Amino acid sequence: MQKVVIRDVGGPGQxxxxxxxxxxxxxxxxxxxxxxxxxxxxxxxxxxxxxxxxLPYTPGFEGMGTITAVGSNVKQxxxxxxxxxxxxLGSYSQMLAIPASHAIALPDSFKAGDALxxxxxxxxxxxxxxxALTAGDWVLVHSAAGGVGQLLVQWAKHLGATVVGTTSSxxxxxxxxxxxxxxxxxxxxxxxxxxxxxxxxxxxxxxxFDGVGHDTFERSVxxxxxxxxxxxxxxxxxxxxxxxxxxxxxxxxRVAGGSIFGYIADVKQLQARSRAVIEGIQQGWLKQGxxxxxxxxxxxxxxxxxxxxxxxxxxxxxx
Ligand SMILES: NC(=O)c1ccc[n+]([C@@H]2O[C@H](COP(=O)([O-])OP(=O)(O)OC[C@H]3O[C@@H](n4cnc5c(N)ncnc54)[C@H](OP(=O)(O)O)[C@@H]3O)[C@@H](O)[C@H]2O)c1
Numbered sequence: 001m002q003k004v005v006i007r008d009v010g011g012p013g014q015x016x017x018x019x020x021x022x023x024x025x026x027x028x029x030x031x032x033x034x035x036x037x038x039x040x041x042x043x044x045x046x047x048x049x050x051x052x053x054x055l056p057y058t059p060g061f062e063g064m065g066t067i068t069a070v071g072s073n074v075k076q077x078x079x080x081x082x083x084x085x086x087x088x089l090g091s092y093s094q095m096l097a098i099p100a101s102h103a104i105a106l107p108d109s110f111k112a113g114d115a116l117x118x119x120x121x122x123x124x125x126x127x128x129x130x131x132a133l134t135a136g137d138w139v140l141v142h143s144a145a146g147g148v149g150q151l152l153v154q155w156a157k158h159l160g161a162t163v164v165g166t167t168s169s170x171x172x173x174x175x176x177x178x179x180x181x182x183x184x185x186x187x188x189x190x191x192x193x194x195x196x197x198x199x200x201x202x203x204x205x206x207x208x209f210d211g212v213g214h215d216t217f218e219r220s221v222x223x224x225x226x227x228x229x230x231x232x233x234x235x236x237x238x239x240x241x242x243x244x245x246x247x248x249x250x251x252x253x254r255v256a257g258g259s260i261f262g263y264i265a266d267v268k269q270l271q272a273r274s275r276a277v278i279e280g281i282q283q284g285w286l287k288q289g290x291x292x293x294x295x296x297x298x299x300x301x302x303x304x305x306x307x308x309x310x311x312x313x314x315x316x317x318x319x
Pocket of ligand 1 (some may be wrong): 039040041144146215234260309
């Protein structure tokens, strides 16, 4: 079988396809033939060495596929069943052994790419943990045409909020509008803070989801209404600047941060949050759209594309 291996940190060229021995399922694991491996921005941070992993390693936390073998202790899963996973490093591979308790059972009708759940579960915890959104709330979603961004827009609209999305091109803006966003700002051309204050009659938004970081976070906090919350969950443009807590006092603002790994560390939470995403997909209000597909050997191209801001929505490798 083949898998992608990173032997040294650096540019996309570090993603190399190699032959490897097929893994075996341990007693509490299942062996999966991978039908799709998801690409996430965190894979880029790790490849560059911003988040450090022991070398060499095979990237990728998420995927979906069909079980080909079950370990001797595994009772709840069977060969032939379709599962997804979001916390097993090594997913850029044709075959992968995953802990059975972390395998997320999928409806048989799901096709490759329908249920790559990492970004969906991210959107789920971001929606669930920081504010109980209701109609009347204003939400600002940065990089709204991105993988997580598209799902946040749909989820916030589903909950009845008014949604403002930011993105960097007219093509991406069209996509964000089609997902139901009420307003879209091209933050590469105009100052989103000025625009948000104009749209809200100087009131500001109740919550902002910021995965961009350096270029936006300070103004994200400034775009909040009284009692609002700015959630930092990523750093696509680099780490956010420090925020002085005293600057939060006059308008009773909150600054929060979160990582998916903290919210799925407990297997019950992992399964419950994943089920919430699958239900949204099945009910039809949450759509990931057909992911942009790349061959396993083209992982370097997928990384160049996501880093180059040229992508919209989900990216996947099809091994
Ligand atoms: N904390 C968590 O639990 C968690 C989980 C998943 C993802 N994340 C974070 O969420 C963010 C989105 O992840 P994703 O996988 O869905 O990626 P993505 O949004 O599909 O891709 C990144 C997007 O960031 C925007 N961006 C803004 N400035 C950028 C810059 N200087 N360089 C590159 N991109 C820039 C681009 O959108 P525009 O062109 O529209 O600006 C780009 O398309 C990332 O920061 C990621 O680390 C966090």
